[in-house]
Amino acid sequence: NAGVxxxxxxxxxxxxxxxxLLCAQDMNHEYMxxxxxxxxxxxxxxxxxxxxxxxxxxxxxDGYNVSRLKKQNFLLxxxxxxxxQTSVYFCASRATGGGGEKLFFGSGTQxxxx
Amino acid sequence: GIQVEQxxxxxxxxxGANSTLRCNFSDSVNNLQWFHQxxxxxxxxxxxxxxxxxxxxxxxxxxxxxxxxxxxxxxxxQTTDSGVYFCAVRVASYNQGGKLIFGQGTELSVxx
Numbered sequence: 001n002a003g004v005x006x007x008x009x010x011x012x013x014x015x016x017x018x019x020x021l022l023c024a025q026d027m028n029h030e031y032m033x034x035x036x037x038x039x040x041x042x043x044x045x046x047x048x049x050x051x052x053x054x055x056x057x058x059x060x061x062d063g064y065n066v067s068r069l070k071k072q073n074f075l076l077x078x079x080x081x082x083x084x085q086t087s088v089y090f091c092a093s094r095a096t097g098g099g100g101e102k103l104f105f106g107s108g109t110q111x112x113x114x
Numbered sequence: 115g116i117q118v119e120q121x122x123x124x125x126x127x128x129x130g131a132n133s134t135l136r137c138n139f140s141d142s143v144n145n146l147q148w149f150h151q152x153x154x155x156x157x158x159x160x161x162x163x164x165x166x167x168x169x170x171x172x173x174x175x176x177x178x179x180x181x182x183x184x185x186x187x188x189x190x191x192q193t194t195d196s197g198v199y200f201c202a203v204r205v206a207s208y209n210q211g212g213k214l215i216f217g218q219g220t221e222l223s224v225x226x
Contacts, residue, residue: 033214042200044215058213059115091159092214099144099218103214105157 002026006091006106013081013113017031021076021109023091030096032074033058033103034066036087043090081113116141116205120217127191127224135186135220137201145204145214146177148186152197160199172213191224198222 004025013019023032035043035058045058049068063085065077074084074093078085091106117140126184127133137146140183148160161175165183168175172191188195198219205213 035216039220042218043202045213045215048213056213059215086156092157094214101147102159102162103147103149104159105149108155 004091004093004104004106006089006109009107010069011112012109013078013111015082015113016075017081019081019111020078021089021091021111023074023076023093023106025073025074025091025093025104026068026072027093027095027104029093029104030069030071031094032068033092034064034074034076035090035092036060037090037108038087046076046089083113085111086113087111115145116215118201118215118217119188120199120201120220122220123218124221125223126185127222129141129191129193129224131191131224132187132189133191133222135188135199135217135222136201137184137186137217139182139184139203141182142206143179143203144206145202146179146184147202147214148175148184149200149202150195150197151200151219178190188222191222193224193226196222198223 033048034046046064052071055066089109094103119138143186163177165179172189174187200214200219202214
């Protein structure tokens with residue numbers, strides 16, 4: 001059982017470069033999320049999706065874009081990376097209702113922007 | 115937006131001791147979960163507990179939704195309990211239905 005898979009696990013970018021983080025889940029979950037974790041800040045919601053073709057802004061959406069073209073995939077894009085985007089990024093997914101609303105996380109992506 | 119506050123921010127225990135972690139939230143919620151982040155960074159779901167009490171081994175959790183708080187109890191702590199404990203909540207209103215907001219976490223260190 002793969003669960004939630006994030007790629008890549010590590011990445012180093014130069015300021016101004018772009019990249020895409022991929023999140024894939026095999027649990028047929030409707031909801032998917034992207035969080036960033038910084039020291040002393042906990043996990044902050046960047047963007048989320050309540051189903052295929054939908055996206056919505058979270059707490060800290062600036063500088064990021066997302067797409068959910070397929071139900072199982074949720075992509076996070078950085079068009080022009082900045083040092084402030086150095087962080088650990090986590091993807092998560094969950095089912096809707098029926099008691100199956102537990103959130104499942106990927107293993108994280110450590111991103112450094114120089 | 116909703117405020118989620120966890121206390122204490124840090125906790126040091128001797129192995130075998132018991133502890134209570136608290137999560138306060140500022141709005142009505144219909145989803146509350148507790149997570150453990152181990153020293154390797156992995157986030158594990160401990161409980162989905164929007165109300166009531168649940169137990170899983172040495173861990174138990176209680177949420178009193180009407181009073182807007184949840185408690186995580188750890189009994190007979192072990193060194194493997196070390197890490198950061200987070201609670202996450204979802205506001206109970208239609209236009210906020212998807213968001214799950216995290217508290218800042220409680221960092222627990224269990225000494226042998």
